[in-house]
Amino acid sequence: MKKCTDYSRRRFFRNAGLGAAAITGLPALLSSCAGKSSKPAGLEDLFQEGHVILFQGDSITDAGRNRNREMPNDAGSFGFGYANLIASRLLGTMPQKKLVIHNRGISGNKVYQLAERWQKDCIDLNPDVVSILIGVNDYWHFRLGRYDGTPEVFENDYRQLLTRTKEALPGVQLVICEPFVLPDTSAVDASWMEPFSAYRRSAARLAEASGAIWVPFQEAFNAGMNLAPASYWAVDGVHPSMAGAQLMAETWLKALLV
Numbered sequence: 001m002k003k004c005t006d007y008s009r010r011r012f013f014r015n016a017g018l019g020a021a022a023i024t025g026l027p028a029l030l031s032s033c034a035g036k037s038s039k040p041a042g043l044e045d046l047f048q049e050g051h052v053i054l055f056q057g058d059s060i061t062d063a064g065r066n067r068n069r070e071m072p073n074d075a076g077s078f079g080f081g082y083a084n085l086i087a088s089r090l091l092g093t094m095p096q097k098k099l100v101i102h103n104r105g106i107s108g109n110k111v112y113q114l115a116e117r118w119q120k121d122c123i124d125l126n127p128d129v130v131s132i133l134i135g136v137n138d139y140w141h142f143r144l145g146r147y148d149g150t151p152e153v154f155e156n157d158y159r160q161l162l163t164r165t166k167e168a169l170p171g172v173q174l175v176i177c178e179p180f181v182l183p184d185t186s187a188v189d190a191s192w193m194e195p196f197s198a199y200r201r202s203a204a205r206l207a208e209a210s211g212a213i214w215v216p217f218q219e220a221f222n223a224g225m226n227l228a229p230a231s232y233w234a235v236d237g238v239h240p241s242m243a244g245a246q247l248m249a250e251t252w253l254k255a256l257l258v
Helices: 008-010 027-029 082-093 109-116 135-141 151-168 190-212 217-224 242-257
Strands: 052-057 100-103 130-133 175-176 213-215
Touching: 008 190, 052 082, 082 100, 082 242, 100 213, 109 151, 135 151, 135 190, 151 190, 175 190, 175 242, 213 242, 217 242
Parallel strands: 052 100, 052 130, 130 175, 175 213
Antiparallel strands: none
């Protein structure tokens, strides 16, 4: 399998953000791939032949995948969430790239639990791109009294995980996804928003410090809630609906192109 050099990785991947000015309306975001071509313009230029892409995180990434399979480019191994949609888009529009895409999200995980399985579920896969969405359980389980972590613990654990990753995989491109919650839903009310914002700010700081691509999921859902209720995007405010998963996939792809 062809692996790219550090230079070529950095040439095609860059630290990207999707600020408020870049979101001109959710319909435009969701229709960004419409028209003569079914793929976002320029997306194919971001990947080289044989690139290995890994999605990591908690239940939002897991999305009911079959953990007994753990095969790349395999629908059963991906579940039904945003990672499946992204992988399907990349594989379907760029067969010539021969991409190898894994999903290793596990429901309920917090950052320290990613670290416990990181050798097997990340480093041993030798990925070129590692996309991480983590954080909601670090707060949710604390709120439920099942975990004594704090925002500071979250940030320190996350920083150590990213440092370990970059040391083991020189030149890897990190993609850090913003953890999100949607209020006025079955599990999330307004009292979540301020304390949870500390976790979002931590993730943003780490993305900037590590040179990662930043995927602004909370910002995208905030825009979505101007068009439909929060429960339309995620019934419990945490786990996305079909519409929410599609919004996440489009946001992830767009972040790579900004």
